[in-house]
Amino acid sequence: MNEYDFEYLIQEDRVHKSVYTDAHLFDLEMERIFGGTWVYVGHDSQVKNPGDFFCTRIGKNPVVLTRHIDGRVKVLYNRCGHRGAMVVRQETGNAKSFHCCYHDWQFATDGELLSVPLKTGYLPDFDLKDPNKGMKSVARVGSYRGFIFANLRADGPDLEEYLGYVKTSFDDLIDRAPEGDVEVSGGIARHSYRGNWKLYLENLCDGLHPNSVHRSSIEAARGQSDATADDGAGEIAVRQMRQNGAPYAFWQNQVGLWAYPNGHAYLGDFHDDEKLVAAMEDPYFQDYISQMYRSYGENRTKEILAVGRWNTNIYPNVSFMSQFRQLRVIQPISVDRTLVLGFCFRLKGAPEHMFKDTIRFANITNSVGSPVLTDDLETYSRIRLGLETVGEEWISTAREIGRDKPDGNGGWQAANGTSELHIRNGFSTWKRLMKENYDRAG
Ligand code: FES
Numbered sequence: 001m002n003e004y005d006f007e008y009l010i011q012e013d014r015v016h017k018s019v020y021t022d023a024h025l026f027d028l029e030m031e032r033i034f035g036g037t038w039v040y041v042g043h044d045s046q047v048k049n050p051g052d053f054f055c056t057r058i059g060k061n062p063v064v065l066t067r068h069i070d071g072r073v074k075v076l077y078n079r080c081g082h083r084g085a086m087v088v089r090q091e092t093g094n095a096k097s098f099h100c101c102y103h104d105w106q107f108a109t110d111g112e113l114l115s116v117p118l119k120t121g122y123l124p125d126f127d128l129k130d131p132n133k134g135m136k137s138v139a140r141v142g143s144y145r146g147f148i149f150a151n152l153r154a155d156g157p158d159l160e161e162y163l164g165y166v167k168t169s170f171d172d173l174i175d176r177a178p179e180g181d182v183e184v185s186g187g188i189a190r191h192s193y194r195g196n197w198k199l200y201l202e203n204l205c206d207g208l209h210p211n212s213v214h215r216s217s218i219e220a221a222r223g224q225s226d227a228t229a230d231d232g233a234g235e236i237a238v239r240q241m242r243q244n245g246a247p248y249a250f251w252q253n254q255v256g257l258w259a260y261p262n263g264h265a266y267l268g269d270f271h272d273d274e275k276l277v278a279a280m281e282d283p284y285f286q287d288y289i290s291q292m293y294r295s296y297g298e299n300r301t302k303e304i305l306a307v308g309r310w311n312t313n314i315y316p317n318v319s320f321m322s323q324f325r326q327l328r329v330i331q332p333i334s335v336d337r338t339l340v341l342g343f344c345f346r347l348k349g350a351p352e353h354m355f356k357d358t359i360r361f362a363n364i365t366n367s368v369g370s371p372v373l374t375d376d377l378e379t380y381s382r383i384r385l386g387l388e389t390v391g392e393e394w395i396s397t398a399r400e401i402g403r404d405k406p407d408g409n410g411g412w413q414a415a416n417g418t419s420e421l422h423i424r425n426g427f428s429t430w431k432r433l434m435k436e437n438y439d440r441a442g
Contacts, residue, residue: 004025004028004434006431006434006435007431009431010427010428010430010431012401012424013396013397013398013401013424014394014395014396014397014398015394015395015397015427016393016394016395017387017392017393017394017395018393019198019427019430020196020198020199020335020383020384020387020395021196021335021336021384021387021388022335023334023335025335026196026332026334026335028434028438029059029332029430029434030059030060030332031059031437032433032434032436032437032438033059033316033430033433033434033437034058034059034060034152034316034317034332035058035059035061035152035153035437036152036153036156036433036436036437037151037153037156037162037262037315037316037433038142038149038150038151038159038162038163039058039059039149039150039151039316039317040147040148040149040314040317040318040329041056041058041063041065041075041148041149041150042054042056042065042148042184043146043147043148043182043183043184043327043343043345044073044143044146044147044148045146045182045183045184045185046065046092046184047065047066047067047073048067048183049067049094050067050068050069050070050071050109051066051067051069051094051095051096051109052066052067052092052093052094053065053066053067053088053092053093053094053095053098053109054066054091054092055078055088055089055090055091055092056329056331056341057331058075058138058150058152059152059332061077061078061152062077062078062079062086063075063076063077063078063138063150064076064078064087064088064098064135065148066109066110067109068108068109068110069108069109069110070110072110073141073143073148074109074110074111074137074141075137075138075141075148075150076110076111076135076136076137076138077135077136077137077138078135079135079136080100080102080105080135081105081113081132081133081134081135081136082100082102082103082105082116082133083102083103085100085101085102087099087100087101087107087135089101095109096109097109097114098135103116103117104116104117107134107135110137111131111134111135111136111137112128112129112131112134113128113129113130113133113134114128115128116128138150138151138152139151139152139153139154140153140154142158142159142160143159144159144160144163144167144170145170145171145174146174146181146182147170149162153437162262163262163264163314164260164261164262164264164410164411165260165409165410165411166260166264166265166266166312166314169266169309169312169320169322170320172304172307172309172322173320173321173322173325173345175304176292176304176305176322176325176347176350177347177348177349177350178288178291178292178294178295178296178347178348178349178350179295179348179349180295180348180349181348182325182345182346182347182348183345183346183348184343184344184345184346185344185345185346185355186344186359186362188341188342188343189341189342189343189362189366189367189368190339190340190341190342191339191340191342191366191367191368191373191377192333192337192338192339192340193337193338193340193377193380193381194336194337194380194381194384195336195337195338195380195381195383195384196332196335196336196338196380196383196384197316197317197330197331197332197338198426198430199338199380199383200319200328200330200338200340200380201313201315201316201319201330201422201426202422202423202426203376203379203380204267204311204313204319204328205257205265205266205267205311205313205422206420206422207251207255207257207267207270207416207417207418207419208251208399208418209379210244210245210246210251210270211244211245211246211247211248211251213375213376213379214241214244214245214371214372214375215245216371216375217241217244217371217372217375218241218242218244218245219245220241220371221237221238221239221240221241221242221245222242222245224238236357236360236361236364237360237361237364239271240271240361240364240365240372241364241371241372243270243271243272244372246270246272248418250270250272251270251416251417251418252416252417252418253416254270254272254417255267255268255269255270255416255417255418256268256413256414256416256417257413257414257416257417257419257421257422258407258411258412258413258414259404259411259412259414259421259422259424259425260409260410260411260412260425261410261411261429262315262429263313263315263316263425263426263428263429263430264312264313264314264315264425265312265313265421265422265425265426266309266310266311266312266313267309267310267311267417267422268308268309268310268417269308269309269310269323270310270417284353285354287351288350288351288354289301289305291349291350291351292304292305295349307322309321309322309323310323313422313426315426315429316330317329317330317331318330324357324358324361324362324365325344325345325346325347325355325358326342326343326344326345326358326361326362326365326366327342327343327344327345328340328341328342328343328366329341329342329343336384338380342362342366342367344358344359344362345358346358397420397423397424397427398420399418399419399420400414400415400416400418400419400420400421401420401424403415403419404419404421412425
């Protein structure tokens with residue numbers, strides 16, 4: 001039987017604090033949520049050529065995303081079929097085969113065991129073709145327009161069904177490329193924080209916090225002159241931080257929030273400042289826009305650039321945004337420690353300064369030197385500390401509850417951008433997966 005009463009822990013308008021603090025519940029999350037649904041692992045462009053690989057994790061499982069010699073993308077458990085050592089230690093690279101450091105078993109890039117030294121010492125029926133001796137593949141791999149997900153379970157919905165309507169946020173990102181494709185470019189910006197993994201997703205669609213959490217950077221940006229611009233991108237930093245300080249009425253009246261089945265959500269764009277995005281009239285973006293006109297024509301370009309979404313969360317481990325081509329992967333380490341990997345995407349066919357814009361934005365918002373990110377990390381840490389107090393056991397998720405409306409695309413539109421709809425939606429999926437994946441296993 002389930003040792004937790006999930007109906008009790010997750011209620012309509014509140015959740016029990018143990019879902020952020022209980023180490024055993026965290027272990028169950030890794031089995032039933034990260035091990036029980038589709039999890040983002042990487043992008044096609046990270047494994048462009050045969051032999052390319054990228055090491056990541058699905059919950060607690062180290063895995064390797066590889067492109068085999070035949071062009072197939074594989075996701076392998078990073079574990080040797082002999083005595084279980086992790087095989088690939090380098091994070092990314094290109095290899096003809098993988099070698100275990102312990103007794104030198106050698107594996108093909110699709111995980112098949114190729115050779116073992118002193119083979120006759122093993123049992124007489126030892127067979128190199130035995131999949132249990134190789135690096136095993138995860139149960140399922142799926143890709144949506146180059147964004148690769150893996151699922152440790154063989155049953156359940158396929159990837160497109162799982163993504164549902166939020167796959168249009170990937171379309172939004174890809175459609176902004178004049179050549180209709182994007183690629184990961186540059187390195188990985190990492191940070192970790194002392195707090196639970198769910199806080200990160202919750203915060204990325206939280207329209208109530210910027211005005212208070214980011215006040216110091218808002219005030220610093222307000223003190224800058226408009227002439228801070230260097231080649232245009234510096235100005236964007238200042239304007240971004242200023243816009244975090246938009247009055248509450250703006251977040252309530254002009255910013256939307258949408259949520260979808262399986263825990264996904266996105267926040268509407270919160271910039272009325274046309275310089276922040278690829279504004280149609282801004283000279284900084286004119287050559288990009290001209291390129292888009294050549295690729296798609298004026299009407300379609302305007303349609304593409306008019307999509308106004310900020311962060312899209314794909315439950316449980318990735319969030320991305322098209323306006324500045326950022327993607328963040330959440331890797332839970334323990335109940336109170338989380339690692340985040342940040343990636344930048346290049347729009348294929350776009351002028352080079354569009355990518356510089358992407359890098360500038362990453363530095364301003366997603367790097368450890370960011371004046372914005374550090375505010376958020378401090379907040380996660382304070383939540384962790386606050387939850388250690390005894391007495392009150394419940395956390396409210398009730399903001400704007402009961403005011404959501406069907407959005408016509410299978411999801412719900414919140415009353416406004418300060419709602420906690422996305423948090424309630426995430427926990428509704430959390431509860432379902434924690435129960436359902438127990439039932440399946442049982
Ligand atoms: Fe890998 Fe022995 S543990 S070869």
